[in-house]
Amino acid sequence: MTGVIGILLRAANEDDLDLQQELDALREAGFWISDELYSKILSKGE
Numbered sequence: 001m002t003g004v005i006g007i008l009l010r011a012a013n014e015d016d017l018d019l020q021q022e023l024d025a026l027r028e029a030g031f032w033i034s035d036e037l038y039s040k041i042l043s044k045g046e
Contacts, residue, residue, distance in 0.1 A: 004031070005041060012045040019045040 002010070004026070012019035020042055027033055033041075 005033075009041065009045055 005023075008017070008019060008022050011017045012022075023033060023038060023041060027038075
């Protein structure tokens with residue numbers, strides 16, 4: 001089973017989306033992501 005963040009990472013690694021933009025949209029919609037996790041996700045998506 002893969003969660004929302006895992007799906008976004010997979011798509012970002014295939015150059016299908018802007019990972020930071022999508023994470024920001026999730027946060028704005030109320031999806032809680034710690035600052036530490038946010039930074040780790042962005043570094044893995046590069």
